[in-house]
Amino acid sequence: MSHKQISRALGALTSAGVLAGALSTILALPAQAATVTDIVNLARANLGKHNCDINSLGGRGFNGSCTPEEWCADFAKWVWQNEGAQVDGLTAAAGSFYTYGQRKGTLHTDGGYRPQPGDAVVYNYAGSGYADHVGLVTEVRGDGSIQVINGNFNGTTASNSMVAYSSGTGRVGASIAGQTISGFTSPVGVGSVPRRVGVLRNGDVKVKEGNLDSAWTTQETLGTKFKVDGNRIAALRTNGVLAVKEGGLDTPWRIVEEHVTDFSLSGGRIGALRSDGTAEVKEGLDSAWVMEDDAVKQIAVSSNRVAVLRADGTVKVKEGGLDATWKHVEDRGVQIALTNSRVGVITDSGRAEVKGGNLDAPWFAEEDNAVQLELSSNRIGVLRKDGVFRVKDGALESLWTTVDDHGRQIALGGSRIGVVRTDGTVWVKEGGLDATWQQVDDNCTEVELTQE
Template sequence: MQLSIKRLGSMGVAAALAAASLSLLTAGAAQAATADGIAKTATSQLGSGPCGNGGKGYYAPGSSQSNSCSGQAWCADFAGWVWAQNGVKNLGGLNDLASSFKTYADNYDGGLSSTPHVGDAVFFHPNSYSGFEYDHVAIVTAVNSDGTIDWVGGNQSGGIVSRNSHMPGNVGANEWTNHGYSVNLQGFARPVGLQTSSLMRLDTVVAGNAWDNQRNTDGTWTGASMIDGNGTISQTATAALADGTFHVLTLTGGKVYDNQRNRDGSWSGAGLVDSSGSITALAATGMADGTMHVQTVVGGNVYENQRNPDGSWTGAALLDGNGHVTGLAAEALTDGTLHLQTLVSGNVYENQRNTDGTWTGANQLDGNGHVTAMAGEALTDGTLHLQTLVSGNVYEDQRNTNGTWTGANQLDGNGNITAISGTGLADGTLHLQTLLWGNVYENQRNTNGTWTGANQLDGNGNITAISAAGFLK
């Protein structure tokens, strides 16, 4: 009975989507799982019918799914096969119903997420209908800067694997209409066992121009290349966002500009974000909810500007009216909090943004009195690492998951360091960059807590500022 109902549902959706000029229908020996790998596998099947995959059909081995050649609506079987081909874990509970991906999210990720990622399964269901005949599931293959998404799904219009581009990516969006029912985006199921990216970027300032150097997932570096030849840039701040983009914020003439690196490697070019004209310092960090938070210092006070997932900005609002702040560092932790450190008269203060958007207020963290610069990194284990620069030496203080701090201990006693930056990566490592005589050195903290020691990364000799960011997921 279920099988015949699903067949009936798929025929109804085909007609509805054809009328709407969309490319959708409905439903009901693996490599290491990566988001890009999942997207590549899905798109490799474009144009295939239910017995694609070289005539073998689609299903997730070890699950309760039937082979897509069996005649049932097969969008779930296709999505399960794509995940299975890429080593996604815990697929045993999947079946031929699209809603089994919602169950998967309930079991392994606390429910469907509202934030899309490449490689996710996107689940659709009419809000006003209790049945499953008009459900659908597909694979997210792109998250676009305007908040839309691309997906590839099986059993879409024409009964094939096809792609939909620049579709609404927000939960509740009406994606198409079927038999009078609006079919809504319900959320995203994150694949378990996804190999997280160790990609990071190091941005440097030389003679007022911004240069970018990418650390690849195998640990090699591409080498620095110019991304902004403005000639008057004094500082940069780098952030990695949940949609896979990087943002390099530049400070020039007291104003902040944002240059976005897209997933395809192209750059948007620097666009004005804050025209204050009096900004003296900045920090930036991306959060798991897709937002980016940029803090700036104007007249010794701290302002915050939030970039929303759709690319809009809230505008800078006063966050800390101390009047004597000279430096900033910011980190987004895995628990959803944001931590902002401010530098006042050589002392470090910390202000925590809670998950509800409220702030605790700044409290003294390090009363050394001689700190001249800071860098902070969030790690996958939930800890926060803060480095401070005192008399050319680097000290590190760790915030444990229970909120306690270990206290600052010397990490690099070089004595001539002038700037620091750092980032945590999804593989659990931490990468700290130090600026010495215009050259950049890198020191890696391994997952066991040991450090490799500082090694020269960029011997340009004329670098004046540095910033870095990488993906934690």
Template structure:
């Protein structure tokens, strides 16, 4: 009997909430998706641990259980979090409740809810998410086959018995294959018999799975995916005011104020989001689209490109999205940020703000003040401000990178804590873009050349193209 069928006879609250013991975040490490997959697969066929009545062998690392799997409790989440943690990944906030993986993805900016998203090695796949931290099952993506099918490795599968301890003691780690047509979010794979609600990527996985670079030239958008010498793909032929890229999403704003967004492959179709748009924001990981309307309203939707709009506030001159954070700068220069759902309360941050920057995954808020100071806080919305430097005309945040462009056009980036030293990057800079996950820095020069380096702050520059109006970097 599969766990999917077993859940039909067990109260939902019992099945999902289990023992909610938060796992600690490990120290930083160079972990790849292959590392996650190897560790998960090494435990195929094993039971919950020493409490198991079908296979009480130690786990592949010699332990007697997978986290709290021998409480015993429904342990699919215990297993997935154990694999991530022992592969050296951040598991902050994950508990025995499978739905905490959804909240983790929202908070870290690694939640994928779009039907065009294609899972990567090491991703968690979440089934039957019902909100409020509740879901029916979570597994791990451990192989991506050439035909598009995906192998998942699942803790707490196939147990027997009418109560939670009996099921947990008789369940094992099992590998289940999702056919290519069953992989997209929203599908119900036959082997699982539950709906895929989302994929969640580990926040601290080393290396970008896909990296994109976009440029706007004469109102036309072209994008490349992969290495710095990859070829360009024409995306929109002209008439654009600006574009933004976030994960597998690309958004464009026409000169007439119409917003279009596409999700997935570069050849995916455009979705007409709305008109009357002065500016917009995307966060593909959180499934959110935000617009600043021409009359100063900040309006946001979650749930992907087909979600419903919520009017957040008005009198706004700037809108920012990052994970489950929404930030605004009001016309009077005050900045506020909210955390959580679209109806959460605002937290006032500071005033005299020329520009607001957010990175929810890093827990950082940055502001460029009207007198040219770059000020950053970490530790969340209630953290303390650190004055990073002054004489600044642009501020950027990405992971543990902070970048600035000074009034004289020189750009510098620091890596690490708020008091880390600056690394000078280059001069003659009109715009700076950062992608910490991919280790990339991009600059648009004052003479409209676009240059990118990868390999971190000390990498070498590659000239991408010229005649550029706007640049963008992303990874997913």
């Protein structure tokens, strides 16, 4: 149980008048270390909030942000602190994140360092604990760019600025929003994102964590579809109930919606397609659903985008907040795929097309005779009608590598590739495209992998 979970539980028990009798039970529960995914999700849950708004945990502001001061460091410290990271030595000064990294040994000033989600990015460090700005890395993309969430951003004063995104090249010495990156500092006391593999076998959702030889843990027995994303697992049950769990594999399920026929889970967002054809999205388990569109056939979400495939084949994508404006990108879609930097579609002719960068970019024709298209941060995977499974690394125009020729369903996740073959066996490889396959299960219909 994280500090945040304990705080919520204590608050609920205090209001119910049963704190004394239950305190020992709470404190006896095993600790669940927060992960960088928790940091990212908490930062995202406060997008659009101003310095003295009610934050996503129910308090006002972010540490000292209600005072008339620059509050980028207040926000970053508040996020780290509420997810269990060590924050000793951090102050309202952006440069304190730089000196924190020096003291803790987690400061990265090498231009070759690849930042990680949850890292603090410090700008224009001038020495003596002074810097112009600090934000939190929330996504690292395959092209080397990063997404950052910032407190005290997009405004002219401390009171009219807000929590907002920025993005750019994720390298020391590069500039984002006119400020130069001096270094990245990793939090101490926070775990990494769990590497998970999941399969669906006769209604059983099974997940393993860590290496491919780890033991399976049965998560659900009435599943029709599931997803794994960071420290979250979502399962659609046979009765149309969508359940999500966040944290360890032994965390209890939370029912988030009913009458669901399909869903998407990625980047802290949950997208649900209801039986009446309406598509809705929420950010965080405790957030309210936001209705996005109707007459929808498929929904896909990422941390900064939402895409819908409508029943008439129209594909629309929005970027930014859930109230952003839709962009019409395709008329003949039958399947969609989405990341923060790429959009993919299979058209009614069976052609798989992908566009990278902004939503106005042209489509790049990737493959014909496609039945499934998968995107990860730096890979594209296509399953053809004849069972051939092909993957490419890097640019849209990179060469394909055929990795299997008996595929029925495919998955991509960071450095891992998964396939359910036509005989029901599940195989996963990790590393390069020429890595060796390892069988992890049989009699399955679906495999899913966490992004790294």
